[in-house]
Amino acid sequence: MTITASGPPNDSPPELVLGFLTGGVIGVSLTSFIGGCVVERPLLIVTGVALPAAHGLALLLAGLPRRLRKAASVPRTALARVEDREMEQGVPTDVPVRCELSVVPDDAPAFRVALRQEVHVSELADVRPGGVVVVTYPPDRPWKTRIVRRPTPEWEARAAVARLDAAPGPVLLSDPEPGRAGGYLTLFGLLLGTAAALWLLRADLFGSRENGSLPDLPGWVPFLRLWCAAWGAAALVGFALSLAGLTKVQRTVRLTGRIVRVRPPRHGGSRHGGIPVVVSYRDPVTGRDVTATNDGEHGEVITAAWEGREIGVGHPRGRPHALRFSPRPEPPGRGLAKPGCAVFLVYAGLVALAAIEWGWPWALVGAGGPGALYAAVHLPGTVRARTARLADLATMDAVPGRVVAVLKDVSVDQEDGHTWTRFTPVVSFTTRAGAAVTAHCTEHLPDPAGAYGREVTVHHHPSDPARFTLDPAAERRGQDLDVLVNVLVTLVCGAAAAVGAALL
Structure with missing residues (x-):
């Protein structure tokens, strides 16, 4: 295969x-x-x-x-080496396990695959890193590999004495990335x-009545009123929880950690999990220094790392083992995102009610007016951000760098078997201050698939190496595009509100 x-x-x-x-x-x-x-x-x-x-x-x-x-394809049976295993919290008998396997068929090339499967607690000892298990998979859909829980005696004997090597190549996933x-x-x-x-x-929809409103909608007005009341109550509950300090964000303990070790990613590995790092932080309860790694799913992906970099560490109150990392220390939040979304939904319902009761031009005024105001308020900030970014680009240090790895993640369409490969080059460079930086480079690098070992010039901010680019000119064009989009949104929303006001 x-x-x-x-x-x-x-x-x-x-x-x-x-x-x-x-x-x-x-x-x-x-x-x-x-x-x-x-x-x-x-x-x-x-x-x-x-x-x-x-x-x-x-x-x-x-x-x-x-x-x-x-359906006509006959599944194949093969031996597989367990490269990695991560257990989730499950029921007492069956434990959900995430595995990365090197499948070694008898009559086809070996390949790597990632899967999630429930494994009985009595079989966890067999599904361990370095162990050999029996798997089955359709020959035309290898991403559907499954571990055989009760293999035949012949395959069980082969697995007991087999010694398999890790398979090269990208990891096949079950979810495509169109x-x-x-x-x-x-x-x-x-x-x-x-x-x-x-x-x-x-x-029919926009025909005017004597007062200029939409046709009678006896079923929609009560529904919209109920909509506004329900989301208004949800917003009030959210704001009350925020005032009481009971939101999830407020119950999160936020600490500042420091990267003490950076492990280079394996060439050809997966980008999931980010740059492997070891983080040290002080436990505020015990006062002891704690070290942890970002293996597995621990919050945001760390895409740029160097020894001594400060990152954010958070965990729910009373659950210090449930760590979540963030690229930067985060200030305490108030948990107003969900109540704010509820307020927006209330406003959308009010705009619909106004359009029904007073005429459809109110929909243009209600949607376009706040949209134009929001875009206009943010336009000066966008311009300031562009100016600051251009100033950063002018003061950036240019240092030599090298692509030390190219990460590959293969997604497979479950319907037709079509594959997509996402290449993520990893660049390594040393700042003038002596910090050795390892970072994902997702933009402005031609032919990322063949970039392994390529020498590049990295332009980075002197005080924050995570802010780097390989093409300052492209960054300048991107900043100009952000301002242009903001201006166009302001004009379009303003024009819609003006048309609606003229038709009232």
Whole structure:
């Protein structure tokens, strides 16, 4: 079996067309269903239900031959070496385990795969790093590898005496990472389908009554009022918890840790988990120095590390073992994110009520006005950030660096077996102050797949090596683009609010 890794996430033309059509179907069906309920037209309601059903049936029939081929494939049995194991909290008998295996088939090249499977407590001793287990997998879908819990005596005897080496290559994952183009086209199709349906229904949906409002909506006004009341109550509860200091953010103990050791990542390994580091911090309860590693899932990924760097360490109150790391020490928070989101949902409901009661132009005023105000308020900050970033780029130190590893993560589409490979180069450089920095480099590096061992020039901030770039000119263009987007959002939202105000 040959596993071919493709380039960076890049959707094929059929997938792009399918994403666009799917977005269009979602937009048209939702708008037709809601519009049919509003204007009481059964045909639109049926269309809103039947259209996605027909689209789904068409996709089901189109993919039937591929699914039949998959069902006809005979699973293979092989031996695998356990490279890594991470146990989760589970029930007394079955423990969820995350494993990374080197699968060594008898008649095919070896490969690496990551999986999650429940293992009985009596079998945990067999699933240990360095141990050999019996696995089974479909030959055309190796990412569906599963550990055989009760192998046959023949395979059990082979596993007991086998000595396997680690398999080279990227780690196969079960979740694909589609390219951005597919997501953008799906969103564009959704917006286009919604706009087309609204245009066709404009006479019924936006027909004026004597007072200029929308048609009578007896079922929607109580629903929107209940919506506003429910989210308003949720916001009040959130603000009350914040005032009482009982939110999750406020119950988090925040400490400052320091990186005492940096371990270079393995070339060809995975980017998940970030740069391997050992962190030291002082326990405020015992007063002792504690060391911990960022192996496994411990908060944010550390993508830039050097000995002596301060990072944030947090854990829930009373649970010091549940550590969460952050690239920088975080100040205490108030936990107002969720109540703020609830307030936004209340405002959205009020705008909908205003549009129903007083006329649809209020939707433009209510949505475009605050949007333009928000963008305009943030525009000076964006300009200041651009100015500060340009000043940083002008004062950055230029030092030689080297790509010491290229991390590879392979995602596989469970439907058709198409693979995407994400390459993450790791650059190492030494600042003029003598700090040896190891960091992920995700931008401005051509041909990342073949960058291993390449010499590069790194431009970094003198006081914060984590702020670095390989292409200052591209950074300047990015700052200009941020300002341009902010200005365009301000103009578009302001124009929408102005049109709505003119139509009132």
